[in-house]
Amino acid sequence: MKKYLLGLFAVVLAIGFSAFTAPEKSTSGNLNEAYWFYVESNHGADASFTNSTATFIAYTENAPAMDCSGAGNKCVIKFNPGDLNIITPGVEAEIDDAGGTSPKSPLSVGRERTGL
Numbered sequence: 001m002k003k004y005l006l007g008l009f010a011v012v013l014a015i016g017f018s019a020f021t022a023p024e025k026s027t028s029g030n031l032n033e034a035y036w037f038y039v040e041s042n043h044g045a046d047a048s049f050t051n052s053t054a055t056f057i058a059y060t061e062n063a064p065a066m067d068c069s070g071a072g073n074k075c076v077i078k079f080n081p082g083d084l085n086i087i088t089p090g091v092e093a094e095i096d097d098a099g100g101t102s103p104k105s106p107l108s109v110g111r112e113r114t115g116l
Contacts, residue, residue, distance in 0.1 A: 056093045
């Protein structure tokens with residue numbers, strides 16, 4: 001019986017360690033993070049945008065700082081992920097504008113231009 005005790009102890013330890021492994025970390029990021037786009041100068045007054053008028057700049061919780069000089073009021077805008085083609089989640093995206101024929105409206109304005 002003593003010769004089986006070491007094997008039994010090893011099995012109990014293996015079961016114990018496997019039962020208490022750490023959960024996998026989520027790669028989806030913070031639920032408050034959003035896809036932010038820079039609005040080209042002279043398009044800040046537009047109500048909706050295409051890939052030719054807005055360019056992806058960041059995936060963060062808050063609007064990134066940008067040089068927001070130029071005409072129009074919108075400079076940095078946030079889109080609903082459903083209005084985007086997400087190329088690499090959290091890294092690269094573009095507006096799902098059907099080749100420029102279906103502009104999308106932003107969820108919110110993160111930064112405005114200083115001059116009108």
